Amino acid sequence: MKKGTELVHLGRAKGNFQGAVNPPVYQTSTVLFPTLEAYHDAERGREHYQSGPEGTRTDPAYGIGGTSTTFILQDALQTLEGGECCLITPSGLSAVTLALMSFTKAGDHILVVDTVYGPTRRFCNKTLKQYGVEVTFFDPTIGAGIEALIQENTALIFLESPGSLTFEVMDIPAITAIAQARGVKTLIDNSWATPLFYNPLSHGVDVVIHALTKYIGGHADLILGAVIGNKKAATPLMKTYKNLGITASPQECYIALRGLRTLQARMERHQRSALEVARWLQARPEVSRVLYPALPEDPGHAIWKRDFSGAASLFSVVLKRHYPFEQIASFVNQLRYFGIGCSWGGYESLVLDMNPSGTRSATSWQPEGSALRFYIGLESPEDLVADLEQAFVRLSD
Numbered sequence: 034m035k036k037g038t039e040l041v042h043l044g045r046a047k048g049n050f051q052g053a054v055n056p057p058v059y060q061t062s063t064v065l066f067p068t069l070e071a072y073h074d075a076e077r078g079r080e081h082y083q084s085g086p087e088g089t090r091t092d093p094a095y096g097i098g099g100t101s102t103t104f105i106l107q108d109a110l111q112t113l114e115g116g117e118c119c120l121i122t123p124s125g126l127s128a129v130t131l132a133l134m135s136f137t138k139a140g141d142h143i144l145v146v147d148t149v150y151g152p153t154r155r156f157c158n159k160t161l162k163q164y165g166v167e168v169t170f171f172d173p174t175i176g177a178g179i180e181a182l183i184q185e186n187t188a189l190i191f192l193e194s195p196g197s198l199t200f201e202v203m204d205i206p207a208i209t210a211i212a213q214a215r216g217v218k219t220l221i222d223n224s225w226a227t228p229l230f231y232n233p234l235s236h237g238v239d240v241v242i243h244a245l246t247k248y249i250g251g252h253a254d255l256i257l258g259a260v261i262g263n264k265k266a267a268t269p270l271m272k273t274y275k276n277l278g279i280t281a282s283p284q285e286c287y288i289a290l291r292g293l294r295t296l297q298a299r300m301e302r303h304q305r306s307a308l309e310v311a312r313w314l315q316a317r318p319e320v321s322r323v324l325y326p327a328l329p330e331d332p333g334h335a336i337w338k339r340d341f342s343g344a345a346s347l348f349s350v351v352l353k354r355h356y357p358f359e360q361i362a363s364f365v366n367q368l369r370y371f372g373i374g375c376s377w378g379g380y381e382s383l384v385l386d387m388n389p390s391g392t393r394s395a396t397s398w399q400p401e402g403s404a405l406r407f408y409i410g411l412e413s414p415e416d417l418v419a420d421l422e423q424a425f426v427r428l429s430d
């Protein structure tokens with residue numbers, strides 16, 4: 034089956050759910066069993082979805098471990114990423130923190146990419162440090178140079194590609210080759226690419242994280258996360274999930290499943306429109322650079338082309354000069370179709386000014402001009418371009 038067909042068919046065996054097209058929302062805390070024997074069997078492994086090795090499944094005997102709605106979403110994401118286990122968490126950030134807590138203990142050292150999602154960085158610097166974990170940030174373009182940063186006590190390397198806000202593409206296979214040789218786990222935040230455009234487990238990564246909030250939800254009405262791991266990662270992830278008491282609402286899992294069905298059609302459209310808008314922006318006299326690996330001029334283009342099968346529609350633009358905040362605000366406020374907000378992945382376009390210099394330590398962000406992050410939604414790109422064109426007047430003086 035191709036990915037597009039999988040997205041439509043996963044978890045929808047013919048004749049299930051009394052003929053309903055979509056799996057229903059199983060909303061329950063208590064799960065009842067016909068016999069005491071069946072109850073104990075269920076505790077040992079999921080009765081209906083027992084494809085995974087023992088100990089890699091959430092508890093089917095009580096709603097905290099999920100209901101059938103959750104299990105169908107878990108299985109779908111696990112299949113799409115080629116993993117051996119999948120856990121659903123109440124947000125993308127909690128998926129990140131669950132994964133980090135599963136593979137660290139007091140006295141460990143971890144390596145985190147400098148361009149990581151801001152709240153992930155904050156969790157490492159605040160919470161993990163509080164529990165005795167030492168954190169070193171590294172340049173996203175480090176590649177095989179990561180070897181020099183690995184210490185005796187390095188437990189994991191946390192990756193995100195392309196980087197948040199600045200979109201540097203990482204040489205993941207170069208890093209995982211070294212990590213595997215040194216016995217260090219690798220974790221990646223794959224929210225930008227979605228399971229459609231990049232499958233890190235096939236490049237040697239151990240654990241993949243998704244903010245389902247973004248493209249998979251796709252309609253700006255969901256907050257949910259997922260962690261997908263290989264076989265070795267399954268037991269530590271499961272134990273931490275269970276011990277922390279994490280769970281996700283079946284209603285939210287249903288929304289994520291519904292989003293999955295249309296993911297390919299949406300991503301194709303997002304990608305086409307983003308390329309069109311990005312190319313148009315590149316040609317503007319006010320624009321110095323567009324930070325978007327899908328463009329051949331982008332420094333990360335070659336690696337992106339080698340490893341990814343598509344590009345998401347989130348990118349940044351560096352202008353040729355620094356404008357006063359009031360002028361940037363006037364440009365942004367003038368836009369009719371670009372919402373002013375942070376959580377991308379929905380159907381609607383977004384824009385924000387951006388300046389990551391305060392959250393970088395291994396790299397320095399010294400751009401030639403003001404910078405903006407654009408998210409290209411499902412509107413007609415002609416309208417988006419026309420909207421940008423009328424707003425650019427605010428940047429001429």
Ligand SMILES: *Cc1c(COP(=O)(O)O)cnc(C)c1O
Nearest residue numbers: 124125126150222224244246257
């Ligand atoms: C939004 C985002 C998250 C967090 O997702 P939430 O559901 O908002 O917690 C994690 N990683 C990346 C790259 C994101 O963009």
